Amino acid sequence: MSDLSKYKIKQLSIFSENKPGRLAAVSKAFMEEKINILAFSIAEGAGYGVIRVIVDKPEKGLEKLQQVGFMVRFTDVMAVEMQDRPGGLYELTKMLSEAGVNVEYAYGYRNKPCAVLIIRVEDVDIGIEKVLAHGAKLLDADHFQLDSCNK
Amino acid sequence: MVAGLLVVWNPKVEFMPQQELDELQLKLLKTMVYRLYNFSIFYKERMKAANVTPDDIHTLADVTKLPFMTKKDLREFYPDRLFTVPRREIVRYHASSGTTGKPTIVAYTRSDIEMWSESLARALSSIGLGPDDVVQVANTYGLFTGGLGFHYAAEKIGAAVVPASTGNTERQIQMIQDLGVTAMAATPSYMMYLGEVADKMGVSIKDTTLKYGLLGAEPWSDKMRDRIQEWLGVTGINCFGASELSGPLWSECDHQCGIHIWRDICLLEIIDPDTGEQVGPGERGEMVLTMLQKEAFPIVRYRMGDITTMETEKCACGRTHPRISRITGRVDDMLIIRGINVFPSQVEYCLHTNPEVGNEFQILVDRKGYMDEMMVKVELKPEAFTDNIIELNALRERIGSRLKSSLNVGAKVELVAPGTLPRFEGKAKRVVDRREI
Numbered sequence: 001m002s003d004l005s006k007y008k009i010k011q012l013s014i015f016s017e018n019k020p021g022r023l024a025a026v027s028k029a030f031m032e033e034k035i036n037i038l039a040f041s042i043a044e045g046a047g048y049g050v051i052r053v054i055v056d057k058p059e060k061g062l063e064k065l066q067q068v069g070f071m072v073r074f075t076d077v078m079a080v081e082m083q084d085r086p087g088g089l090y091e092l093t094k095m096l097s098e099a100g101v102n103v104e105y106a107y108g109y110r111n112k113p114c115a116v117l118i119i120r121v122e123d124v125d126i127g128i129e130k131v132l133a134h135g136a137k138l139l140d141a142d143h144f145q146l147d148s149c150n151k
Numbered sequence: 152m153v154a155g156l157l158v159v160w161n162p163k164v165e166f167m168p169q170q171e172l173d174e175l176q177l178k179l180l181k182t183m184v185y186r187l188y189n190f191s192i193f194y195k196e197r198m199k200a201a202n203v204t205p206d207d208i209h210t211l212a213d214v215t216k217l218p219f220m221t222k223k224d225l226r227e228f229y230p231d232r233l234f235t236v237p238r239r240e241i242v243r244y245h246a247s248s249g250t251t252g253k254p255t256i257v258a259y260t261r262s263d264i265e266m267w268s269e270s271l272a273r274a275l276s277s278i279g280l281g282p283d284d285v286v287q288v289a290n291t292y293g294l295f296t297g298g299l300g301f302h303y304a305a306e307k308i309g310a311a312v313v314p315a316s317t318g319n320t321e322r323q324i325q326m327i328q329d330l331g332v333t334a335m336a337a338t339p340s341y342m343m344y345l346g347e348v349a350d351k352m353g354v355s356i357k358d359t360t361l362k363y364g365l366l367g368a369e370p371w372s373d374k375m376r377d378r379i380q381e382w383l384g385v386t387g388i389n390c391f392g393a394s395e396l397s398g399p400l401w402s403e404c405d406h407q408c409g410i411h412i413w414r415d416i417c418l419l420e421i422i423d424p425d426t427g428e429q430v431g432p433g434e435r436g437e438m439v440l441t442m443l444q445k446e447a448f449p450i451v452r453y454r455m456g457d458i459t460t461m462e463t464e465k466c467a468c469g470r471t472h473p474r475i476s477r478i479t480g481r482v483d484d485m486l487i488i489r490g491i492n493v494f495p496s497q498v499e500y501c502l503h504t505n506p507e508v509g510n511e512f513q514i515l516v517d518r519k520g521y522m523d524e525m526m527v528k529v530e531l532k533p534e535a536f537t538d539n540i541i542e543l544n545a546l547r548e549r550i551g552s553r554l555k556s557s558l559n560v561g562a563k564v565e566l567v568a569p570g571t572l573p574r575f576e577g578k579a580k581r582v583v584d585r586r587e588i
Contacts, residue, residue, distance in 0.1 A: 011538075013536075013538035015531065015568055043540045045544055045566070046547055046565075047565040047566065048567070050540060050543075052538070070568065071568045073536060073537075073538070075538040104539070120538070
């Protein structure tokens, strides 16, 4: 079981008021710390949003964002690899449905030669177990600490 | 009795010469003080503390010997410890917003209801309303005094009442047309809103029978009156009252030059809010009212918090009672949102019941179209921050519905990050009122 925890990816969830300049402030903070953003999404609330980011140095990112005044926390997600071709997402989501995994939210990015879907589920441990049992390929946390551009 | 073409409801009192009014008012004041001193523990203690007894009241000027009463007293003695009649004599309760979580409860004897409607009956007659009129009451019926206050007064003068209450504007317009409504009691902003809805329906209010707007419960301006009169062809009559006093009690006459405050019902003073000293006619200050004939819930030198001026000259209509000009502001931070009094302290109190948000808050008030909109910004605590948008939105809605049930008026809630709202050293300025009235 313990080795499965390496598949838990620390996503940064950042509370942001819905006004100009907030997103720039977040990305500036990352730039200053030479933190690379690998995947990114914004969820819109009512008058506010939650910015969700996967970065190469999550601990440092959290510290820096708190320093510049953001309300930020880690959320465990998983990163599932899928084929970068028509039908790739379908195969993955079909597998998720067969595995009985209910997705709270998800966002994808392209990571040649494959594509990756970041998935948040209610219980990430159970989620990881289920998708692995269905033969999915999960990326581990170490993967994101490398500069993925050079992979 | 007829003055010009208008029927005067109580000509003996309304046209009473000053000297007789002085005598009448002094007699009523003495009686009230005597009664309170001897039959109310609260008032007796208050008067003792102020070193005054009924024997000290010789002239009307002696009213200043009596201590002031404030909204704080009403809160402190909630719900009924300021009532001075046995419970069985109470025939009605109303409630208004308090300054914190608890409302202010007002009680009435049969005679209190009678005086309340007598006062407003004189007012409605003074603009020319009578048995030929149909009065649509678009104020809220219920714990708020606006609805039933106009209802009783309009029935008293023999007018037909349409107890429409608030909302359902299209139906309100339909009834104005179908029932030949001639006067409507509402907030001025609702009157404007109704005009807008009528326009959209293709109805011109100008072409209907509606001729009078009995408008009050919120601040408004001569500019707004001009607009209502020109656009809707409705004479805008400024009305005034408060639940602590009974409810809506007074209005302007058809000369529209200030609100007549009946001296046999109320002793009006204008004071300098800082020194507590009376100021002269025409000088701006805080309104202080003593209700001379209330039984269940006496009101003595009650500081209203409203800023206005008093005019003591006889009105062109012949009425001898003093008039107050438009309310131009407040001495405290009370807001009036869609006719409902809101104290920032109520918002603060309500927010305290939500552990997910901090103690800082900001109230933003705007006028969208003709209606007031209130937004409350609160800081989400870091430990309550979650990645789950559904939970955050649910929190926002929960706070919103708590605010609504405690303020009686809806407020939008916006969650902001901790530390982002302005901090204050000394007196906090938590309200940003951007309304142009």
